[in-house]
Amino acid sequence: MGAPTDGPTTTTDPALRLSWGRSLDHLAAPERCVPQVVLDRTDVREASAPLRRLMPVLDELLTPLAEDTGLVVAVTDPCGVLLRVRGSTATRRRAEAMGFVEGADWSESAVGTNAPGTALVLRRPVTVHREQHFYPEARPWSCTAAPLLHPVTGALLGAVDLTGGDAAAGPATRALVGAAVRAARAELALALRSTQRSPAFPPAAARAPVPAPGAFLRVLGDAPPALLLGGHPVELTERHAEILLALSRSGSGLSTAELSVQLWAGRAQETTVRAEVLRLRRLLEPRGGPAIASRPYRLEAPLPSDAGRVLGLLARGSHRRALREYTGALLPRSEAPSVVALRHRVTGLLREAVLADGSAEAVREYLTLPEAADDAEAWALLLRLLPARSPARAEAVLELERLRG
Numbered sequence: 001m002g003a004p005t006d007g008p009t010t011t012t013d014p015a016l017r018l019s020w021g022r023s024l025d026h027l028a029a030p031e032r033c034v035p036q037v038v039l040d041r042t043d044v045r046e047a048s049a050p051l052r053r054l055m056p057v058l059d060e061l062l063t064p065l066a067e068d069t070g071l072v073v074a075v076t077d078p079c080g081v082l083l084r085v086r087g088s089t090a091t092r093r094r095a096e097a098m099g100f101v102e103g104a105d106w107s108e109s110a111v112g113t114n115a116p117g118t119a120l121v122l123r124r125p126v127t128v129h130r131e132q133h134f135y136p137e138a139r140p141w142s143c144t145a146a147p148l149l150h151p152v153t154g155a156l157l158g159a160v161d162l163t164g165g166d167a168a169a170g171p172a173t174r175a176l177v178g179a180a181v182r183a184a185r186a187e188l189a190l191a192l193r194s195t196q197r198s199p200a201f202p203p204a205a206a207r208a209p210v211p212a213p214g215a216f217l218r219v220l221g222d223a224p225p226a227l228l229l230g231g232h233p234v235e236l237t238e239r240h241a242e243i244l245l246a247l248s249r250s251g252s253g254l255s256t257a258e259l260s261v262q263l264w265a266g267r268a269q270e271t272t273v274r275a276e277v278l279r280l281r282r283l284l285e286p287r288g289g290p291a292i293a294s295r296p297y298r299l300e301a302p303l304p305s306d307a308g309r310v311l312g313l314l315a316r317g318s319h320r321r322a323l324r325e326y327t328g329a330l331l332p333r334s335e336a337p338s339v340v341a342l343r344h345r346v347t348g349l350l351r352e353a354v355l356a357d358g359s360a361e362a363v364r365e366y367l368t369l370p371e372a373a374d375d376a377e378a379w380a381l382l383l384r385l386l387p388a389r390s391p392a393r394a395e396a397v398l399e400l401e402r403l404r405g
Contacts, residue, residue: 016128022108023112027109027111033136035110035135036105038104039081039083039103040341042249047083048077048083048084055084061176062160062162062176062180066088069164069167071164071173072162072164073086076106079348080116081103084102091164095163107348111134114128114133114143115127115143115144115161120156123149125177126144126146127144127169128169129169141164146177147159151188152317156356160180160184162177217248218306219330219331220306220327220328224236225240227289240276240283242331242336242338242339243277245338246338253298254297258296263339277292277297290303309325310322319350319354322350324365330343354366358385360390363382363385364382367379367382376400379396383396383397
């Protein structure tokens with residue numbers, strides 16, 4: 001815990017030295033690192049859905065080893081948020097003390113140089129020995145991680161990591177993590193081929209429930225949130241939009257206490273929650289809006305949203321279309337915990353997809369978004385992608401000079 005903060009001097013690996021440089025740009029000092037839990041259990045389950053076919057393979061290859069050797073195996077989403085932590089019980093308890101838990105953000109921009117976060121940035125396997133970590137609390141640990149890439153599009157799906165003592169940084173561990181990632185990628189490729197051969201329409205029993213007729217929730221961008229009913233907007237208060245968004249993402253429903261936690265961080269009394277839901281029902285019922293059932297609160301039919309549509313396009317690899325559909329940050333003024341976490345997820349996945357696309361046109365379109373204006377990495381990528389004689393290079397150079405002071 002009292003390790004020195006001169007991590008780059010302990011390695012000759014130029015990639016880790018550069019990682020430390022990026023970490024200092026993001027976080028200024030190692031002591032400022034605090035892993036934040038950005039996804040609750042429901043969001044973790046939903047975020048894990050694109051990886052559900054891969055988890056059994058990773059469990060079979062890595063979890064027994066982790067349990068036998070005192071390691072933990074973790075899987076992240078493309079933004080570095082931990083979706084799954086398994087392995088030795090004793091090591092997991094120790095890891096929890098430094099914030100290595102499901103739902104926590106371990107991206108390089110959040111906690112600095114670490115194996116899963118840096119592997120996502122570099123898109124290649126990474127090993128980080130003890131003092132090479134940027135985050136002081138991680139320095140008693142070593143870790144090895146490799147990125148999970150889509151077998152067809154090459155898009156980042158997440159990262160696989162083994163963390164623990166020095167064994168987590170050994171050659172055998174690096175080989176095993178690499179083999180596990182290749183096996184998972186092969187499993188996904190096989191599943192994709194099977195899907196392509198399946199009938200165009202699933203059996204009736206397997207089809208998704210029918211959404212509320214003509215209902216669509218608009219929560220992206222600076223325009224007031226609204227519920228579109230048959231194409232006609234019903235303007236919503238921010239709180240009512242938050243409630244509908246939370247219920248639309250929870251198929252099994254939410255209790256009064258759970259809604260209080262998601263929207264008020266648990267500070268609202270049950271009477272306050274019930275009153276808000278009652279006001280929302282009174283707004284929707286005369287207009288033929290979605291019905292809200294009770295005990296637990298739940299929508300009686302699925303309610304699609306523009307945020308969900310963007311996430312769906314990203315999950316299918318339709319990055320360019322997702323960028324066109326994205327009209328701005330999710331409920332940008334909301335401070336509800338579940339909204340903040342989802343906002344982080346949507347913008348993070350969109351950014352990663354665009355930067356991984358490698359297209360100058362896509363990066364230029366991304367940089368027109370207000371939240372991307374100060375993204376130095378994106379401006380630098382655009383400069384590399386633009387042809388030598390492109391007039392847009394001047395703007396990219398000026399923006400980089402502004403951002404680098």
